[in-house]
Amino acid sequence: xxxxxxxxxxxxxxxxxxxxxxxxxxxxxxxxxxxxxxxxxxxxxxxxxxxxxxxxxxxxxxxxxxxxxxxxxxxxxxxxxxxxxxxxxxxxxxxxxxxxxxxxxxxxxxxxxxxxxxxxxxxxxxxxxxxxxxxxxxxxxxxxxxxxxxxxxxxxxxxxxxxxxxxxxxxxxxxxxxxxxxxxxxxxxxxxxxxxxxxxxxxxxxxxxxxxxxxxxxxxxxxxxxxxxxxxxxxxxxxxxxxxxxxxxxxxxxxxxxxxxxxxxxxxxxxxxxxxxxxxxxxxxxxxxxxxxxxxxxxxxxxxxxxxxxxxxxxxxxxxxxxxxxxxxxxxxxxxxxxxxxxxxxxxxxxxxxxxxxxxxxxxxxxxxxxxxxxxxxxxxxxxxxxxxx
Amino acid sequence: xxxxxxxxxxxxxxxxxxxxxxxxxxxxxxxxxxxxxxxxxxxxxxxxxxxxxxxxxxxxxxxxxxxxxxxxxxxxxxxxxxxxxxxxxxxxxxxxxxxxxxxxxxxxxxxxxxxxxxxxxxxxxxxxxxxxxxxxxxxxxxxxxxxxxxxxxxxxxxxxxxxxxxxxxxxxxxxxxxxxxxxxxxxxxxxxxxxxxxxxxxxxxxxxxxxxxxxxxxxxxxxxxxxxxxxxxxxxxxxxxxxxxxxxxxxxxxxxxxxxxxxxxxxxxxxxxxxxxxxxxxxxxxxxxxxxxxxxxxxxxxxxxxxxxxxxxxxxxxxxxxxxxxxxxxxxxxxxxxxxxxxxxxxxxxxxxxxxxxxxxxxxxxxxxxxxxxxxxxxxxxxxxxxxxx
Numbered sequence: 159x160x161x162x163x164x165x166x167x168x169x170x171x172x173x174x175x176x177x178x179x180x181x182x183x184x185x186x187x188x189x190x191x192x193x194x195x196x197x198x199x200x201x202x203x204x205x206x207x208x209x210x211x212x213x214x215x216x217x218x219x220x221x222x223x224x225x226x227x228x229x230x231x232x233x234x235x236x237x238x239x240x241x242x243x244x245x246x247x248x249x250x251x252x253x254x255x256x257x258x259x260x261x262x263x264x265x266x267x268x269x270x271x272x273x274x275x276x277x278x279x280x281x282x283x284x285x286x287x288x289x290x291x292x293x294x295x296x297x298x299x300x301x302x303x304x305x306x307x308x309x310x311x312x313x314x315x316x317x318x319x320x321x322x323x324x325x326x327x328x329x330x331x332x333x334x335x336x337x338x339x340x341x342x343x344x345x346x347x348x349x350x351x352x353x354x355x356x357x358x359x360x361x362x363x364x365x366x367x368x369x370x371x372x373x374x375x376x377x378x379x380x381x382x383x384x385x386x387x388x389x390x391x392x393x394x395x396x397x398x399x400x401x402x403x404x405x406x407x408x409x410x411x412x413x414x415x416x417x418x419x420x421x422x423x424x425x426x427x428x429x430x431x432x433x434x435x436x437x438x439x440x441x442x443x444x445x446x447x448x449x450x451x452x453x454x455x456x457x458x459x460x461x462x463x464x465x466x467x468x469x470x471x472x473x474x475x476x477x478x479x480x481x482x483x484x485x486x487x488x489x490x491x492x493x494x495x496x497x498x499x500x501x502x503x504x505x506x507x508x509x510x511x512x513x514x515x516x517x518x519x520x521x522x523x524x525x526x527x528x529x530x531x532x533x534x535x536x537x538x539x540x541x542x543x544x545x546x547x548x
Numbered sequence: 549x550x551x552x553x554x555x556x557x558x559x560x561x562x563x564x565x566x567x568x569x570x571x572x573x574x575x576x577x578x579x580x581x582x583x584x585x586x587x588x589x590x591x592x593x594x595x596x597x598x599x600x601x602x603x604x605x606x607x608x609x610x611x612x613x614x615x616x617x618x619x620x621x622x623x624x625x626x627x628x629x630x631x632x633x634x635x636x637x638x639x640x641x642x643x644x645x646x647x648x649x650x651x652x653x654x655x656x657x658x659x660x661x662x663x664x665x666x667x668x669x670x671x672x673x674x675x676x677x678x679x680x681x682x683x684x685x686x687x688x689x690x691x692x693x694x695x696x697x698x699x700x701x702x703x704x705x706x707x708x709x710x711x712x713x714x715x716x717x718x719x720x721x722x723x724x725x726x727x728x729x730x731x732x733x734x735x736x737x738x739x740x741x742x743x744x745x746x747x748x749x750x751x752x753x754x755x756x757x758x759x760x761x762x763x764x765x766x767x768x769x770x771x772x773x774x775x776x777x778x779x780x781x782x783x784x785x786x787x788x789x790x791x792x793x794x795x796x797x798x799x800x801x802x803x804x805x806x807x808x809x810x811x812x813x814x815x816x817x818x819x820x821x822x823x824x825x826x827x828x829x830x831x832x833x834x835x836x837x838x839x840x841x842x843x844x845x846x847x848x849x850x851x852x853x854x855x856x857x858x859x860x861x862x863x864x865x866x867x868x869x870x871x872x873x874x875x876x877x878x879x880x881x882x883x884x885x886x887x888x889x890x891x892x893x894x895x896x897x898x899x900x901x902x903x904x905x906x907x908x909x910x911x912x913x914x915x916x917x918x919x920x921x922x923x924x925x926x927x928x929x930x931x932x933x934x935x936x937x938x
Contacts, residue, residue: 159790161563166556172806173551367787369774370795373767381760397757400549404806405760413803416562416794 159367159417166411168304169330172404174396176334180212180294183330187290188248191218192241194262195253196226200296203340209253209294221245223265228439229432230257230264232312235275238265242289251292252328256300256309259293263308263326266291279310279319293331298338298403299349299440301356301410303331316433333407335399343390347498348440350386350402354379355443356409360420362454362462362532368418375414376469378405383470383494390498423530424450427543430517435509444495444502449547451488454533460484462532504547514544549757549807556801558694559720562794564786566724570602570684573720577680578638581608582631584652585643586616590686593730599643599684611635613655618829619822620647620654622702625665628655632679641682642718646690646699649683653698653716656681669700669709678715686727688793689739689830691746691800693721706823723797725789733780737888738830740776740792744769745833746799750810752844752852752922758808765804766859768795773860773884780888813920814840817933820907825899834885834892839937841878844923850874852922894937904934 171179184191191213200206213220223238241247242265250269252262266289268275277283295303302308306327309320338346361375382405388398408414427450428442455463464480467473467487471494477483492502501507518540522529529535535543561569574581581603590596603610613628631637632655640659642652656679658665667673685693692698696717699710728736751765772795778788798804817840818832845853854870857863857877861884867873882892891897908930912919919925925933 159563159787159794161565163559163561163569165559169553169555170806171553173549175551179553367790370768370771370791370798373771374764377763377767378760381763384759397549400757400807401760404549408760416560417790 160365160419162416164412164416165324166304166306166327166413167329168327168411170304170333170407171330172333173400174334174336176332177208177212177294179330180209180292180332181215183292183332184213184216184218184249184251187292187329189216189218190246190248191220192238192245192247192250192265193220193222193253194226194238194250194265195222195224195258197224200253203296203337205253205294205296205337209251221247226254226258226261228257229311229318230261230309232264232276232310234261235264235268235310238262239268239275242269247289249290249292251294253294253296255295255297256302259295259300259302259328260308260310262291262293263302263328264310265289267308267323267325276312276319279321285325288325290329293328295331295333295403296337297341297345297349298333298335298406299352301353301406303328303333304407304411306412307410318429318433331407333403335396335403336394338399338403339394341393343393343499344438344441346389346393347500348438349406350382350498351440351444351495351500353402353406353409354382355424355440355447357382357414358447358466359422359425360414360418361466362421362459363418364458364532365418371414371416371418372465376466378408378414379470381405386494386498419531421530421532423532423535423540426521426525426529427517427540430521431509434513434517435507437507441500441507444498444500445504445507445547446543448488448492448495448502449543451491452546453539453543455481455484455488457533459533463487504544511545511548514541517544550755550809552806554802554806555714556694556696556717556803557719558717558801560694560723560797561720562723563790564724564726566722567598567602567684569720570599570682570722571605573682573722574603574606574608574639574641577682577719579606579608580636580638581610582628582635582637582640582655583610583612583643584616584628584640584655585612585614585648587614590643593686593727595643595684595686595727599641611637616644616648616651618647619701619708620651620699622654622666622700624651625654625658625700628652629658629665632659637679639680639682641684643684643686645685645687646692649685649690649692649718650698650700652681652683653692653718654700655679657698657713657715666702666709669711675715680719683718683721685721685723685793687731687735687739688723688725688728688796689742691743691796693718693723694797694801696802697800708819708823721797723793725786725793726784728789728793729784731783733783733889734828734831736779736783737890738828739796740772740888741830741834741885741890743792743796743799744772745814745830745837747772747804748837749812749815750804750808751856752811752849753808754848754922755808761804761806761808762855763859766856768798768804769860771795776884776888809921811920811922813922813925813930816911816915816919817907817930820911821899824903824907825897827897831890831897834888834890835894835897835937836933838878838882838885838892839933841881842936843929843933845871845874845878847923849923853877894934901935901938904931907934
């Protein structure tokens with residue numbers, strides 16, 4: 159186990175009545191609120207009205223910044239910062255999923271930084287304060303509701319950059335699993351894949367003696383896997399939605415990092431895929447993660463992959479060699495993804511090999527020449543993983 | 549799953565070099581520090597000197613309050629509060645295990661309360677502020693280093709009262725597993741039993757649909773069970789100590805409460821045992837918990853006990869009926885406790901049945917007539933559990 163520092167100060171209000179806490183939370187921070195959201199979905203499911211009623215109860219004055227898109231854009235962040243400065247905003251409140259939250263995080267940090275907020279994402283500057291940030295979550299997937307990270311895309315060159323800082327932890331997050339009842343099945347499925355990927359990126363580490371966090375991750379993965387078919391079958395099953403919602407927050411809240419080093423190569427390889435082909439992040443991960451596993455299996459990954467197969471997918475220890483057990487675990491993961499209605503090959507997404515060199519080059523270059531920690535990848539290896547995904 | 553609010557703001561510095569963070573942490577809060585500890589053990593293992601060096605580096609002025617005993621006393625809390633007032637203390641720093649930390653928590657709260665600090669424990673008053681509290685942990689057991697609770701005993705009538713409040717979360721805790729290397733085997737064993745009890749009190753709930761937290765608890769329990777024989781055999785095994793230390797903090801930090809209601813009857817029954825017979829809390833729990841399990845098994849507890857047996861102690865699902873599987877799990881738990889060198893019956897502690905009615909009466913009365921939530925116990929049932937422990 160490696161030495162670590164752990165702190166997560168976010169206050170979580172979880173459950174059917176969680177929204178009732180919003181007015182009290184807002185009142186702690188001030189009366190001038192910037193509301194950040196996407197478009198119509200939060201209005202369709204009634205969350206917008208519920209939020210407004212709470213803000214009214216808190217006697218708050220509200221400025222709205224809507225139009226957040228998937229892979230949220232820097233230009234909207236600039237707009238939000240301008241509103242913060244001009245209106246003396248005291249609380250930035252995100253309503254939505256990861257894109258709305260990440261936008262709000264960038265605004266809350268950028269409003270307290272004298273230079274260009276993009277500097278923060280490029281590591282060229284740092285802020286020493288942040289506006290208070292609140293969240294009402296409608297889509298369990300990205301885990302941003304309890305995480306220290308934010309990912310923003312600069313449109314002009316589609317440059318996507320993440321930033322992790324304690325200033326990104328929301329002050330509070332409202333999690334009502336009912337808000338995910340009306341998600342389209344595809345979005346539910348992509349969320350499940352993303353949540354599991356956050357756990358698996360941390361799971362596959364070369365750090366030894368991490369039994370506690372291994373077992374916590376395994377338990378969280380099994381919970382998501384067991385509850386996924388329930389919500390796919392019955393979208394308004396509260397208890398199954400609740401298990402997935404809480405698992406999604408814990409997946410990314412840095413607890414499961416403690417004492418270990420994650421890999422994150424699959425995430426990076428998927429980001430390039432999303433950028434070029436405009437596919438959903440979760441859908442891309444369902445293709446990339448099994449391919450990554452197949453690549454690392456014979457390169458030192460068999461032992462951990464076999465442990466994953468046995469403990470998460472119940473492959474019997476008597477199934478065969480360590481390698482055979484590991485391969486069976488990958489097969490069961492693919493079968494699970496397909497049971498969610500997702501595909502597990504690039505071919506099924508009508509993506510061919512033509513741009514593999516370009517994606518591999520971008521993914522590896524962005525990381526300074528080595529991608530991932532479980533098996534560090536160079537460009538040729540990254541290409542090989544994309545080809546295994548064909 | 550029940551609605552819940554969760555927040556744990558404690559900053560954890562974990563590992564071999566964790567102490568290096570102390571001077572920086574102290575500097576955040578001020579230069580006037582009250583140091584709270586027990587006696588010679590922190591001096592013997594060099595922790596006292598290391599703390600003093602850090603305090604010096606932070607240019608802190610230090611007042612010392614030593615003499616904390618197991619089942620920490622109210623009189624020492626009063627002394628600490630007086631020092632805080634007279635010396636304008638800015639940080640209360642506990643060095644030790646649960647007793648030192650709980651004393652420091654009571655002092656930090658009491659110093660910000662105008663009335664008698666005991667009011668806070670009796671629910672007759674409340675504070676609206678608290679002095680910053682820091683911890684250097686030397687004994688993983690009580691979990692107070694990351695918990696919201698504090699237990700203090702009033703000597704005059706040996707009245708033991710706990711209080712849970714967000715003001716009890718330490719601002720920071722320094723956890724170096726090396727500090728537990730020199731613990732006597734009996735203390736290590738008692739710590740392990742206490743840590744597991746904190747998990748099991750939460751595990752045995754009648755709340756349904758708590759799969760995620762069930763599985764997190766099971767994983768944490770398995771980790772402790774797997775690492776316990778290693779530290780009993782080789783007390784300076786860093787990695788095994790690290791697993792137990794981090795598990796001990798997570799056991800009690802309220803994460804494993806989320807969405808569920810714990811039982812805590814075994815803890816209460818043990819407190820009466822400790823109070824009358826002056827036995828160690830962990831040693832008492834090793835006797836009481838299996839007896840409690842035997843009592844609840846035929847009274848609605850078989851299903852959860854069987855799950856515990858299968859998932860934590862690897863009892864095969866084919867072992868027999870649900871009841872037989874559950875009973876085998878209890879047997880394996882007792883075998884585990886005995887492998888730590890502990891006894892599992894009152895008889896082996898030279899305790900007979902003579903004071904059972906008195907203990908049952910006190911335990912149940914303190915809880916207002918019903919003890920525990922998994923199977924609510926009246927006085928006769930509490931007596932029966934003590935008798936099952938004979």
